Amino acid sequence: MTAVDGAEGPCPTVRTAGGAELPADLVVAADGIRSALRRAYFPAHPGLHYLGETAWRTIVDAPDLGIRAMSETWGRGERFGITPLADGRFYLYATALAPAGTRSADPRAELLDRFGSWHDPIPALLDRVRRLDPADVLQNDLHDLAAPLPRLHHGRIAWVGDAAHAMAPNLGQGGCQAIEDAVVLAHLLPAGGAPDPGPGPGAADPVPAALAAYTAARRDRTDAVRVRARRVGRLGALRHPLAAAARDAAVRAVPDRLALRGMDGLFNGFRLPARQPR
Numbered sequence: 152m153t154a155v156d157g158a159e160g161p162c163p164t165v166r167t168a169g170g171a172e173l174p175a176d177l178v179v180a181a182d183g184i185r186s187a188l189r190r191a192y193f194p195a196h197p198g199l200h201y202l203g204e205t206a207w208r209t210i211v212d213a214p215d216l217g218i219r220a221m222s223e224t225w226g227r228g229e230r231f232g233i234t235p236l237a238d239g240r241f242y243l244y245a246t247a248l249a250p251a252g253t254r255s256a257d258p259r260a261e262l263l264d265r266f267g268s269w270h271d272p273i274p275a276l277l278d279r280v281r282r283l284d285p286a287d288v289l290q291n292d293l294h295d296l297a298a299p300l301p302r303l304h305h306g307r308i309a310w311v312g313d314a315a316h317a318m319a320p321n322l323g324q325g326g327c328q329a330i331e332d333a334v335v336l337a338h339l340l341p342a343g344g345a346p347d348p349g350p351g352p353g354a355a356d357p358v359p360a361a362l363a364a365y366t367a368a369r370r371d372r373t374d375a376v377r378v379r380a381r382r383v384g385r386l387g388a389l390r391h392p393l394a395a396a397a398r399d400a401a402v403r404a405v406p407d408r409l410a411l412r413g414m415d416g417l418f419n420g421f422r423l424p425a426r427q428p429r
């Protein structure tokens with residue numbers, strides 16, 4: 152997709168790099184964090200904000216290490232996370248404060264250098280990372296949207312996922328919120344998301360109303376998650392020893408029950424909006 156023309160009219164045209172011109176009832180802009188459609192339709196929006204951290208991700212086989220629980224360890228300006236997957240595999244992620252674009256010659260060596268002396272089982276897992284192909288270690292600098300979009304639709308275009316509300320990965324919510332977007336959009340569209348048959352003579356066009364309802368249902372929730380994810384990242388990335396020590400003491404002092412209750416809005420806060428009367 153290179154452009155969408157006539158988004159405000161009844162039948163926008165999607166243009167592709169191959170020269171195709173595709174008529175559409177609705178265009179779902181799911182083109183990711185660097186959404187070209189977001190830039191085209193919200194030219195005054197400030198775009199992306201660099202969060203000051205880079206992140207590595209990979210998957211290792213380690214059925215013999217006896218790791219059962221997921222964990223995330225906060226250091227000073229660095230974090231390391233372990234998530235058990237099926238079949239003895241583990242999803243590992245790590246973050247570090249770094250200027251945008253910083254890359255080492257070998258990400259495996261950098262991970263070992265930064266986290267190799269951390270607590271068990273991190274060194275043993277990094278030993279598995281050492282045996283991977285370097286290309287199997289993903290590295291992304293972390294960005295979120297500098298400000299919320301004024302709305303998540305324009306004419307017959309609806310923005311979903313990172314295109315709509317790119318957020319820091321600290322709450323593991325970017326993909327989750329994209330799924331919520333899709334569920335709400337399908338719920339609000341005529342016939343649960345089937346192509347709009349088009350307004351009959353004199354009938355009200357239901358798509359713009361559905362997209363306005365989509366913005367009303369999703370904009371504030373997704374932006375609250377974006378803001379919260381950024382705050383959690385700031386806390387996790389504290390580098391000054393005193394600040395990090397105060398943070399660690401405060402986190403330890405919060406009872407698990409309260410910490411879990413604090414996540415209620417995130418995990419139990421999803422509601423399907425009422426459908427528009429047709």
Ligand SMILES: Cc1cc2nc3c(=O)[nH]c(=O)nc-3n(C[C@H](O)[C@H](O)[C@H](O)COP(=O)(O)OP(=O)(O)OC[C@H]3O[C@@H](n4cnc5c(N)ncnc54)[C@H](O)[C@@H]3O)c2cc1C
Nearest residue numbers: 152181182183206291312313314320323324325326327329
């Ligand atoms: C380090 C890290 C860890 C993360 N951890 C989690 C997690 O634990 N849980 C979670 O829920 N989320 C997590 N996320 C966030 C998650 O990856 C994103 O929120 C999610 O991938 C967004 O999905 P999307 O479909 O909106 O965008 P993307 O996955 O980026 O997909 C966009 C797609 O659009 C395509 N595209 C772009 N431009 C065009 C164009 N012009 N025409 C056609 N196609 C185009 C791209 O090729 C791509 O395939 C993490 C992100 C990072 C960086």
